[in-house]
Amino acid sequence: MSSSGASDGRTLAASGSLVIPGDKISSDTSDRLGHGVIKLNGELIATKLGYLVVKSGEVSITPIHTAYFPRPGDLVIGYIEGMRSNIWFIDLNAPFNAILPMSLAPMKIEYGGTRDAMDVGTTILCRVQEVDEAHSSVITMKGMGLRKVNSGFVDTIPPHLVGTISSGSNAIINQLKDASNCRIILGANGRIWVDGEPEGIRIVRDALAFVRENEHSTELADAIAGQLANGNGE
């Protein structure tokens, strides 16, 4: 714990402080448990490296790194990793591959024709349809804008930064679109599709590299604006 002794006299770690796994957060177990917190031997314990958030009676941790877990409705960018006669296996940058059944593909396919329709390595824009308790997920390509991605470039940012990047009505993404004149789609799994002129793609790639290097900056949007201004030679 980077700091201890909150004003209410019961919390051991102050909100906003950096905690590491095993740190005792509080001895008051009436708090609701959020992400990265468990109750162990009558105390609340941090299980993740991150920043403590105590808000409205809930204690949680904003993790510094975390894996992407699919949630129904997420717009994601996936890669086809394998197939059988009637389903594809999709890499979603998650701990488990998702499946795309033939019935949820965007085109009509004969049984056994999955490889001809979309081969291994194909990039797809899709949506998570359902996730069961064993983390098996099914994705769909039926829906507006869901399709094979045949052009452009896919870059990646850590999944925990997706919320930051898309906050404020996609403020950062809009900045990038304006600066690069590219089409950009941000997937909830941390993959970003960028399509446009090579110079525009370079601007976006540089900005995303900047995001990865400065991911813990508190004023990321302002920092990116500054970086874009420098990158464009303005």
Added chain:
Amino acid sequence: MGYGDVQMIDENGNRVDGRKAGDIRPIEIELGVVPVADGSASMRWGTNYVIASVYGPMEAHPRKIQRQERAVLDVRYNMAPFSTTDRFRPGFNRRSREISKVTSDALESVVLLELYPRSKIRVEIEVICAEAGTRCVGLTAASLALADAGIPMTDMVVSVASGKINGIVVCDLNKEEDNYGAADLPMGILPNSGELVFLQMDGDLSPSEFQEAWDYNMDAALGIHKLMKEAIENKYGGGQ
């Protein structure tokens, strides 16, 4: 003069490298040293230099290793061929298999594997320079790398060894003490709860010597845990 007669501690209690019995070697920790990994850490512990990196959680392959109710930890401890004065033959051997196994068992005690059913978390421990106690350095670095990767754990694991030289129990053996000493007791400790997740012993210790080595290890673990926290704060402390 036999190995047991080598004088490694003088009448003032100074060891061959100038440390007192309870002192540990200097430690430097750095996080995020392998950019392509999901989490990584390096530890310089005396002359030891170890890099641990973590990948995943990811789909467990081959499928036969998948567990329906939890993730599997795939730990690989490896010494680089140039890590010792004699060339170390590359590849898995009996010793590296054993250390990989005990490291995996120790880490399984703290990692919340049930959150990632059917998946695999890969932990790679690479010993770049070996002096003595690389299994302890590897386990400690692996726990840091797991935390850096955002893998949920109930506690960090700190590992340290004590042993006996010239009839005296000392903490954190160096190479000479490890080679010519009479006993070695590496332990893996959860610093917040004081629980033990790993213990091995080479040589003989009397019950009182064992207790003394135990106490040295427990004290040292708390100090090392403090260093681990400082290293993490140095890397991420300025965030929010």
